Amino acid sequence: MTVPVRFEFARGNITFDAQLQQDSEQENNWVMVWQDEFDGDEIDSSKWSFEENCWGGGNGEQQCYTNREDNAYVDNGVLTIIAKKETFIGPDNPDGNTDSLATLPYTSARLRTINKGDWTYGRFEIKAKLPSGQGTWPAIWMLPTDYVYGPWAASGEIDIMEAVNLKAASDDPTANGAPEDRTYGTLHFGRIWPGNVSSGAPYRLPDNANPADGFHEYAIEWEDGEIRWYVDDVHFATQTQEGWYAQYQDENGQWQTAQGSAPFNERFHLLLNVAVGGAWAGNTNETGIDDTVFPQTMEVDYVRVYECSVNPSTGEGCASINPDATQVPGVPTPEIIDPVENLGAGPVFNIYLNSLLEGMSIGSYNPNGSVAIETVEDGEHGNVLQITQTGDTGNMYVNTDPAISLTHFAEYGELVFDVRVINNDADSSLLVKMDSGWPAVSDTTVPLPAVGEWQEIHISVADLLAQGNRFAPGNFANVDALVNPFVVETTGPMTYALDNIRFQYSLDGVATAVIFDDVDHPPFGINKYVASGTVDIEQVVSSDGDHGEVKQVTFNTNESVVYFQTQVGTDNQPAKLDVSNFDTIDFDLLVLNDDRAERTFNVKMECGNPCGSGDFPIEAPAIGEWKHYSIPIADLVTHPGSSLDLTQVDTPLVVFPAWGNQQGVVMQIDNVKLVGDGDDSNNTPINVTVSDTFPIFDDGFTEGWSLWDCCANAAISVVQDAERGPVANVDFFGPAPTVSGLSATLPHDLTAVFEGTLEFDMKLVSPSNDPGALLLMKVEGADGSFAQLELVQSNEGAQPQVGQWQHFTYDLSTLANMGLNLEKVKLVLIFPEWDRAQGAVYQLDNIIVNAD
Numbered sequence: 001m002t003v004p005v006r007f008e009f010a011r012g013n014i015t016f017d018a019q020l021q022q023d024s025e026q027e028n029n030w031v032m033v034w035q036d037e038f039d040g041d042e043i044d045s046s047k048w049s050f051e052e053n054c055w056g057g058g059n060g061e062q063q064c065y066t067n068r069e070d071n072a073y074v075d076n077g078v079l080t081i082i083a084k085k086e087t088f089i090g091p092d093n094p095d096g097n098t099d100s101l102a103t104l105p106y107t108s109a110r111l112r113t114i115n116k117g118d119w120t121y122g123r124f125e126i127k128a129k130l131p132s133g134q135g136t137w138p139a140i141w142m143l144p145t146d147y148v149y150g151p152w153a154a155s156g157e158i159d160i161m162e163a164v165n166l167k168a169a170s171d172d173p174t175a176n177g178a179p180e181d182r183t184y185g186t187l188h189f190g191r192i193w194p195g196n197v198s199s200g201a202p203y204r205l206p207d208n209a210n211p212a213d214g215f216h217e218y219a220i221e222w223e224d225g226e227i228r229w230y231v232d233d234v235h236f237a238t239q240t241q242e243g244w245y246a247q248y249q250d251e252n253g254q255w256q257t258a259q260g261s262a263p264f265n266e267r268f269h270l271l272l273n274v275a276v277g278g279a280w281a282g283n284t285n286e287t288g289i290d291d292t293v294f295p296q297t298m299e300v301d302y303v304r305v306y307e308c309s310v311n312p313s314t315g316e317g318c319a320s321i322n323p324d325a326t327q328v329p330g331v332p333t334p335e336i337i338d339p340v341e342n343l344g345a346g347p348v349f350n351i352y353l354n355s356l357l358e359g360m361s362i363g364s365y366n367p368n369g370s371v372a373i374e375t376v377e378d379g380e381h382g383n384v385l386q387i388t389q390t391g392d393t394g395n396m397y398v399n400t401d402p403a404i405s406l407t408h409f410a411e412y413g414e415l416v417f418d419v420r421v422i423n424n425d426a427d428s429s430l431l432v433k434m435d436s437g438w439p440a441v442s443d444t445t446v447p448l449p450a451v452g453e454w455q456e457i458h459i460s461v462a463d464l465l466a467q468g469n470r471f472a473p474g475n476f477a478n479v480d481a482l483v484n485p486f487v488v489e490t491t492g493p494m495t496y497a498l499d500n501i502r503f504q505y506s507l508d509g510v511a512t513a514v515i516f517d518d519v520d521h522p523p524f525g526i527n528k529y530v531a532s533g534t535v536d537i538e539q540v541v542s543s544d545g546d547h548g549e550v551k552q553v554t555f556n557t558n559e560s561v562v563y564f565q566t567q568v569g570t571d572n573q574p575a576k577l578d579v580s581n582f583d584t585i586d587f588d589l590l591v592l593n594d595d596r597a598e599r600t601f602n603v604k605m606e607c608g609n610p611c612g613s614g615d616f617p618i619e620a621p622a623i624g625e626w627k628h629y630s631i632p633i634a635d636l637v638t639h640p641g642s643s644l645d646l647t648q649v650d651t652p653l654v655v656f657p658a659w660g661n662q663q664g665v666v667m668q669i670d671n672v673k674l675v676g677d678g679d680d681s682n683n684t685p686i687n688v689t690v691s692d693t694f695p696i697f698d699d700g701f702t703e704g705w706s707l708w709d710c711c712a713n714a715a716i717s718v719v720q721d722a723e724r725g726p727v728a729n730v731d732f733f734g735p736a737p738t739v740s741g742l743s744a745t746l747p748h749d750l751t752a753v754f755e756g757t758l759e760f761d762m763k764l765v766s767p768s769n770d771p772g773a774l775l776l777m778k779v780e781g782a783d784g785s786f787a788q789l790e791l792v793q794s795n796e797g798a799q800p801q802v803g804q805w806q807h808f809t810y811d812l813s814t815l816a817n818m819g820l821n822l823e824k825v826k827l828v829l830i831f832p833e834w835d836r837a838q839g840a841v842y843q844l845d846n847i848i849v850n851a852d
Contacts, residue, residue: 019325029318030306034117037302040081041442041460047117054090054102058193060439060472061137061278064088072109079300083108083131083274085291097798106294110273118145118267119275121315123162123306123498125219126272130183131210132167133293134286137275140218142268149246149263153196155189156246156263165285166211173392180285181210185220185229185237189263190331193254194236194437194483195401197243197365199330201229201237215301223308223315225261228325229374235322243330255336255401260293265484268842270305270772274298279439281427283471292510316765329366337361337401344404346413346523346567347575349503351398351486354383365395365489376497380454382417384499387488392428396487397435398501403481406461407501408522409480412513415486417501419446420454421494428492432457434464434837435484439472443489444692456500460509491802503565506574507674513582514673515564516650518549523567523575524652524672533557533663542668544626547588550670551758555662563606564672574650581675584630585653590625593666601657603629604643605636606651610710611826614641615659637743641708643744643826645747645782674700687823688744691752696742696828696847699762708743708827716740721843724805728844729828732768732837739778741829742847747782750812750822753851757795760847764800769839773832775800777808779815782822787815791830805845814848 036047050067063083065071071141072081084107090101097349126140139162144155163183170180186200205211219230225241246263248255274296277289310317340359362385364371378384388398405748415432418473433443433649442468449455461479469475486501492644505523507513515524528535536554553562566575585605606612613636621627637644653672657665660714688704696705700718707716713734721727730740750756758779767773792799795809828847830841 010514015521029308029310030123031276032304033122033307034119034301034305036079037077038074038300039077040074044080045229047113048111049114051094051100051112052090052096053094053585054088054092054104055094056102056104057278059273059275059278059280060071060282061118061275062104063108063274063276064090064102064104065110065273066090066107067109068107071107072111077301079272080132081109081111081272081274081298081300082295083136083276085294107278109272112143112269112271114145114269116269117305118132118269119305121222121224121312121320122263122265122308123219123221123732124270125217125302125304125306126160127214127215127217127300128161129215129275130163130166130211131296131298132210133290133296134165134168135277135281135289135291135476136166136293136296137162137164137278137281138298139271139273139275141271141336143271144263145267145269148266149258150248151192153188153190153198154192154243154246154248155266156262156268157188157237157263158220158222159184159188159200159266159521160229161222161231163211164185164281167339168285168290171285171469177210177748179210181208183211183218183231183464187227187239187244187264187330189246191247191401194403194440195247195399197331197363198765199239199328199366200327201328203229205231205238208351215299217496217624221315221318221319223263224265227264228319228321230724232318233320235320235325237326238321239328239330239583243328243332245331245333247333247336248458257333257336261718270303272298272300272303279472286350299767312435331366332365334361334363337479339402340562343400344406344503345821346408346503347505349406349409350501351503352385352501354499355379356398361398361399363397363399363793365397370394371396377498378420378499381497381499384497386422386495386497388495389490390493391536392490392492395433395487397484399484399485401483403436404485406482406485406503407480409461409505410465411462411521412505412507412510412523413503415461415503415508416507417486418454418456419449420497421448421451422497423495424448424451426492426494428490428494429477430494430496431489431491432459432464433484433487433489434461434477434482435487436478436480436481437483439469439475440478441469441472441475442467442477443470443757458506458508459504501748505577507581508548509579510581513579513674515674516551516669517671517673524564524611527565528560528562528563531559533559535560535562536701537562540668544590544668547626547668547670550590550668552666552668555657555665558662560662561654561656561659562669563651565651574608576648576650578647578650579633579649579652579674580646582633582676583638585673585677586628586630586675587653587655587672588626588628588670589621589655590626590668590670591621591665592668593664594620594623594657595664596657600657600659600661602656602658603631605633605649606654607645607648607782608650608784611643611645611648611784613637613639614652625640626670628671640706643743643745644784645824645826648783659738683832687747687749689752690704690849691851693756694748694753694849696849697844697847698848704745705742707740709738711736711738711741713738714740718845721845722793724845728847730842730844732832732840734837737835737837739777739829739831739834741827741831746837747824747826750825750849753849754813754816754822756812756827756849756851757809758812758815758848759807759809759850762791763805763843765841765843766838768832768837770832770836771839773836775832776830776832777810777824778827779820780827780829782826783821783823783824785816785821787820
């Protein structure tokens, strides 16, 4: 009974008025092999042992178990177990090791027959009167003696009878105000915790009788492959081996499924106890513990064990069966999934995207068959998961074994999924959980869309973890050891669909995103690019006591940069983040050595080459003194030549001595962070929306546009033309490859003018030194999308002629169909082929986005 699992059962009003259909031959086939009628004046130590601990059963129970007569005694043919409110100190572990102690506010007793009464198969009868009141949890149950298949619950548990909070206000909606009166029969099995599962059924006495008001006989009949539950000889539930299983790890660490009717084919022993509070009793009915009801007692008249004489080795042939008893479906044996290396690694952990990620499995907590999971075809989303829950108990979970760590998502991660409600007549809510094994669970309730509509749900991982377990307060999921990283559970009947389940990084709602302060904050980490020579990066303890651990960088080169970048994924691409809600990039810099005559330092912010702010100079710190920098992100966006897209940032800080002049510099970096003021109204704009004809250059550049050269091998300027006035001039003077054209400070959204054109006038002043070099026109988006055509592929189809002004037109729809994202237009480039441009000179005028 005392196990680390949340107990949940069907809320149905299940009663059976029919008596067992037993014939005398079957009755006579049961032969008593063990009994305790409690006729003496003390507990028989040849049959029973006491557990002594203040462990809490792994459920947060609030009792210490003792061997005192204050908590258990025999008198007048009855064993009495008393749960009392009193502070007690004892071992904080199930083994009773006194090296570590705990103090709890209640005492009780737990008796067991281990190594004094152990059986495989048989009929077990216990006549008892149960305690009542909020917080009481009596149990009559069985545990394995030898744990052949491993620790709990791989080797099984049989609960003959459990009840919680009898006579407290019932939480069963069908009870109509009646007090709690249900008892339960349950099996626990599967894998070792937290890979355990359970199934069972409730029972109500006839005529609204309450188990706390009198003695009743609780029994099971256990044979190979089948277990049946009884109350007062009423057979109310049956479960067969098709609904249970045992899986264990062999000597090589590989999971195996035990054969036959495992785990319920080995020796078990009996236990009797009364727990107080805990994960089940403390979180149902009126919740908590009502200390005014204590002391409370469970009285036991007798315990009797029978063997089936027809076939003692299997227990078969003596069954007492009611054909109307509930058939408990149990849990099917799951497929054993081979572990996948680095499962859960970022920057995006796709759990389900039209299909389940390899290395994971889908399961359900489904104690009464109320949860059905299937893959269905959705016209909008393709293959999706559809979950139907017909009761208020059960869930669907995505499982991984072994447990995985998602610590890299703990601070700046979010859990994202699409949900569509198909039916919710009961107005049920949806809970989402991260589960490290009960009770180490965190959960939250998510808003639901209107019936029939898909909606994307975003949940901050940090917020979800902080919520903890509403059903076992004080417990939280361990993000470093998740067995079920995604769990969904409804509070009542509902049919819904799920798709695109994933963990990803997001800075939404984050006021200050710390990148480094003594430690790296995932997904961020430091890295380097070295064109020649070497750069050494170390994490050292600063000699300045205010700074703790810092990053120290030694430059043994003149061609390198050091940068803080997001985590790189399996596609070798770093994660892209939207940083538009931040105002500054802050850091501290200390230079320990710098013998350069010209002490120039630069920073930049990047969104994937060539997307970035370009080199932004900063004032050099005095040698040996820490200097704090707070650089407005708006300045990086508007810096000349910047193509920075704040919605796609993967490298928030690059910091380095000026390229070509770095040798011997030693510097330390600390306290790197993105900082916002909490006021989104003054954030740097992230794009410019174009909804009508828009001039880029006409006698001068429209604000936010300028000439641009990627690689400093073209001279770009505005010059006077005798006929046209100011025109843009590009001179490819250098031998090194380059591309040039026009750059926008902010991405431009041209989707509203999709049917429009990009037009310009161009005069080829001189061709490339390479006569075969093609002249190209390329439009790039800040997200890396682009479309490229030869100039001759314009709508006019004209070949550029030296010395002549010519008009060129390109349909925006054509560019979009070639892959350009019209929401992110940032560059308009005109250039001879790469590495074939030297000698070419051209001029541009009347550059326009024409909406007509």
